Amino acid sequence: MDVRDLLDQGVTRARDAVSSVAVETRPFVRALVRLCDDGWGQGWHERNGGNASYRLTDEDVRSCRACFHEQPRPWQPLDAAVPAMAGEHLLVTAAGSYFRNVADDPSRALGIVEVDGAGASWRPVWGFAGDGRPTSELASHVIIQGARKEATAGASRVVYHCHPVPVIALTFALPADGRTLTRALWKTMTECIMVFPGGVGAVPTAVPGSRRLADLTAEAARDHAAVIWAHHGLLATGATCDEAFGLAHVVVKAAAIYAEVRALCGGEPAFPLSDDDLAELARGLGVTPRADYLGWPAQRPGPAGAASAASSREG
Ligand code: 13P
Ligand code: ZN
Numbered sequence: 001m002d003v004r005d006l007l008d009q010g011v012t013r014a015r016d017a018v019s020s021v022a023v024e025t026r027p028f029v030r031a032l033v034r035l036c037d038d039g040w041g042q043g044w045h046e047r048n049g050g051n052a053s054y055r056l057t058d059e060d061v062r063s064c065r066a067c068f069h070e071q072p073r074p075w076q077p078l079d080a081a082v083p084a085m086a087g088e089h090l091l092v093t094a095a096g097s098y099f100r101n102v103a104d105d106p107s108r109a110l111g112i113v114e115v116d117g118a119g120a121s122w123r124p125v126w127g128f129a130g131d132g133r134p135t136s137e138l139a140s141h142v143i144i145q146g147a148r149k150e151a152t153a154g155a156s157r158v159v160y161h162c163h164p165v166p167v168i169a170l171t172f173a174l175p176a177d178g179r180t181l182t183r184a185l186w187k188t189m190t191e192c193i194m195v196f197p198g199g200v201g202a203v204p205t206a207v208p209g210s211r212r213l214a215d216l217t218a219e220a221a222r223d224h225a226a227v228i229w230a231h232h233g234l235l236a237t238g239a240t241c242d243e244a245f246g247l248a249h250v251v252v253k254a255a256a257i258y259a260e261v262r263a264l265c266g267g268e269p270a271f272p273l274s275d276d277d278l279a280e281l282a283r284g285l286g287v288t289p290r291a292d293y294l295g296w297p298a299q300r301p302g303p304a305g306a307a308s309a310a311s312s313r314e315g
Contacts, residue, residue: 016129019067020107023126028060029106031241032091035160036102036109038245044162044252045099050233051135054241055145055157056089056112068112068125075121079211080139082119084146089114089125092141094132108132115142137161140214147218148225148237156225156237158244163233166255173262176202176230178220182293185254187271188261190281195250197287201227208232223290226251 023029032054039045039052091112093102102109111127113134122138135141141159148156174180182199186192201220206213206229217235220227226236226247234251238244261269273281275295282289 035241040099049163051093053092053141082146086119136209143218160244164252171230176204188254188257194285197289
């Protein structure tokens with residue numbers, strides 16, 4: 001190798017090191033790193049369990065474009081066409097990355113992908129150091145990001161997938177049906193209905209990383225900010241990492257309470273909150289819950305008032 005090649009190699013390495021650090025210090029990267037670290041701390045990410053993505057703003061892209069790969073990498077098919085995501089950039093976790101390691105080496109555990117003008121292909125533009133690649137659920141993230149972007153007039157930017165024990169356990173006890181799961185969760189804590197008035201969606205058991213899982217989730221995500229994957233985990237979305245993580249946290253806590261009460265009572269809990277109570281809570285908290293999940297007043301007319309009646313076993 002001649003001196004020129006050595007020099008070029010050194011310059012490339014120095015440039016890579018500088019661009020890693022420059023992007024890693026951007027606030028949007030630090031926010032996703034913190035979400036991963038917090039999820040690890042909660043015990044929701046065994047091994048490489050879970051993945052996450054953040055849809056960059058134009059300002060985010062502008063602020064780190066100078067650090068993107070000098071030589072564009074080849075486009076790769078997404079196995080889906082998502083016009084809503086045309087031209088977007090996503091910061092995503094790498095396939096096989098362990099959430100416990102994200103904070104130690106963000107440019108290895110994360111990377112930025114650019115979606116092409118048709119929303120049908122992607123290419124890496126930063127990160128995934130050491131020949132990494134985006135999560136095996138990349139197609140899911142792009143499809144779900146697109147669905148949430150449309151459902152929230154562009155506000156939703158974060159998709160967070162985790163494997164919390166209480167949520168997975170809940171899908172053994174109750175059917176993978178959004179209405180049933182939502183009602184069980186709403187009735188465990190008075191503030192659930194405020195945090196997710198639209199309820200949670202549900203997807204039956206499906207192969208991780210499969211197109212079927214992505215499509216069913218996108219369908220559920222059109223009118224739910226959180227979706228439970230039977231026997232797999234949870235997907236929570238939001239405008240910010242705080243919002244997505246906070247939503248996941250509340251769903252997990254409610255599921256844990258449900259399990260605890262079920263164990264204490266030796267079976268299906270007799271919920272102290274009736275539909276009337278939920279409706280009154282919603283009024284008091286200033287939210288409009290999803291009417292077909294509340295089933296009030298058509299199903300259960302009756303006097304309002306907190307804890308006015310024990311509800312049915314169906315919840
Ligand atoms: P990845 O490591 O490919 O992101 O897979 C983790 C996971 O939880 C799949 O559902
Ligand atoms: Zn998973």
